[in-house]
Amino acid sequence: MSLLSGLLRFRSRDLPCQEVVEMVTDYLEGALSPADRRRLERHLAGCEHCTEYLAQMRETIQLAGRLTLQDLTPEMRTDLMDLYRQWRTEG
Amino acid sequence: MDADASLVRRLRGGDEQAFADLVERYHTSMVRLALSFVPSQAVAEEVVQDTWLAVLRGLGRFEERSSLRTWMFTILVNRARTTGVREARSVPVADAGPAVDASRFGPSGAWAVPPEHWIEEAENRVDAAKLSELLRVGLDGLPARQREVVLLRDVEGLSSTEVCEVLAISEANQRVLLHRGRSKLRQALESGLGGGAR
Numbered sequence: 001m002s003l004l005s006g007l008l009r010f011r012s013r014d015l016p017c018q019e020v021v022e023m024v025t026d027y028l029e030g031a032l033s034p035a036d037r038r039r040l041e042r043h044l045a046g047c048e049h050c051t052e053y054l055a056q057m058r059e060t061i062q063l064a065g066r067l068t069l070q071d072l073t074p075e076m077r078t079d080l081m082d083l084y085r086q087w088r089t090e091g
Numbered sequence: 092m093d094a095d096a097s098l099v100r101r102l103r104g105g106d107e108q109a110f111a112d113l114v115e116r117y118h119t120s121m122v123r124l125a126l127s128f129v130p131s132q133a134v135a136e137e138v139v140q141d142t143w144l145a146v147l148r149g150l151g152r153f154e155e156r157s158s159l160r161t162w163m164f165t166i167l168v169n170r171a172r173t174t175g176v177r178e179a180r181s182v183p184v185a186d187a188g189p190a191v192d193a194s195r196f197g198p199s200g201a202w203a204v205p206p207e208h209w210i211e212e213a214e215n216r217v218d219a220a221k222l223s224e225l226l227r228v229g230l231d232g233l234p235a236r237q238r239e240v241v242l243l244r245d246v247e248g249l250s251s252t253e254v255c256e257v258l259a260i261s262e263a264n265q266r267v268l269l270h271r272g273r274s275k276l277r278q279a280l281e282s283g284l285g286g287g288a289r
Contacts, residue, residue, distance in 0.1 A: 016200025021190045025270035029251065049205035053191075059210045060277040064245035067226050069119040076136075080114045083140060084107060087147040 015043040020050045024057050095159040103150050114143070117160065121167050124242055127235040128168070128175035138174050142167045157256060164243065164257040190274035207285030217284060229279030237272030244269055 020043055026032045027040055044051050072080075101109035121142060125135035145166050153162055195204040213222060230238055230246075239258060243249045249257070255265050 016196070017202045018189075018191070018193070018196040018200035021274070022270070024190070025266060025273060029266055029269075031266060049202040052208065053206045055210060056206055056277050056281065057273060059213060060273055060280060061245050063213060063222065063226060063280070064230075064241065064276065065248060067223055067230075067246055069123055069227075069246070072115060072118050076118065077111075077114070079140070080118065080143060081107070081111065083143055084110045084147065087144060088105060090148075 015039050017043075017047060017050050020044075020047070021053055024054055027054075028057065028061075096155065099150065099153065099155065099159060102147075110147070117163065118143075120242070120247055121164070124164070124239060125167060125171045127239045127242075128171035130175070134174065135171075138171045139167065142170055145170070158253065160247070161249065161253045161256055164247075164249075164253075168239075168257055168259075188271075190270065191278070207281055209281055209284035209286075212284045213280065225280060225283040226276070229276045232279065233272050233275055237268045237275070240265055240268040241272035241276065245273065 020040060023032065023036065023040055027037065032040065044054065098109055098113065102113070118139060121139045122132070122135050125138045125142075126132065129135050129138060142163065146163050149166070153159070157165075195202065197203040230241065233241060240254055243254045243257060244251065251262060251265055251269075254260075255262055258265070260268075
């Protein structure tokens with residue numbers, strides 16, 4: 001183990017990975033205290049697995065945002081436009 | 092908000108196409124959200140139809156203090172809650188497990204079984220249909236309250252403030268539900284895509 005990775009390992013020891021994965025959402029939401037945010041970022045700088053984990057959470061959010069739910073069926077579309085016309089005649 | 096204002100103006104003016112666009116954009120999302128509260132697809136469809144009618148009838152009273160979609164989703168959730176037998180399907184927040192299974196960490200809390208790589212796979216290799224299917228199944232597998240938050244926040248793109256307003260929950264509660272839901276969705280993607288193509 002090089003001196004550097006030994007140091008990084010030592011520095012990341014104060015925050016276990018298992019705790020990091022529970023802080024990720026608060027981190028992304030900007031809801032961590034400045035002190036916790038610094039601890040988390042210090043950990044990330046020395047931990048490739050947690051860095052990967054954070055990237056995967058970001059990717060999950062992006063993919064969810066691109067998800068299109070099923071299209072409207074023609075029957076549904078017709079029903080809803082009937083509903084609209086019904087409303088128009090209400091007055 | 093400006094796009095909203097012009098849409099509301101067109102709707103009030105009786106522009107049928109404006110309603111058609113709104114329905115096209117939101118109907119299936121609303122059905123999916125309603126399904127969190129009610130026991131069947133048929134009931135969910137009914138609740139959403141009632142919601143559309145309430146939206147049309149309420150347009151005159153809509154004051155644009157919230158966005159159009161927040162207002163619509165709020166009407167939907169209130170109706171779905173009243174209709175639904177929610178308790179049968181929901182899981183209390185406290186019962187939710189950890190973001191990552193405890194067996195993947197060693198005694199010190201460091202990764203023992205680190206995250207498998209899958210981002211590259213999702214972006215470049217897997218086809219869109221398989222990816223959508225994975226996400227849909229993942230979403231459907233979430234406990235109802237987590238699914239509601241993830242649908243509104245991540246799929247529909249509402250802000251945290253809007254989600255809290257629609258679901259009538261606190262910011263802190265919203266964050267916990269979002270955290271659990273997103274973590275499970277990440278796990279579903281890892282399980283579906285991880286490992287294979289490295």
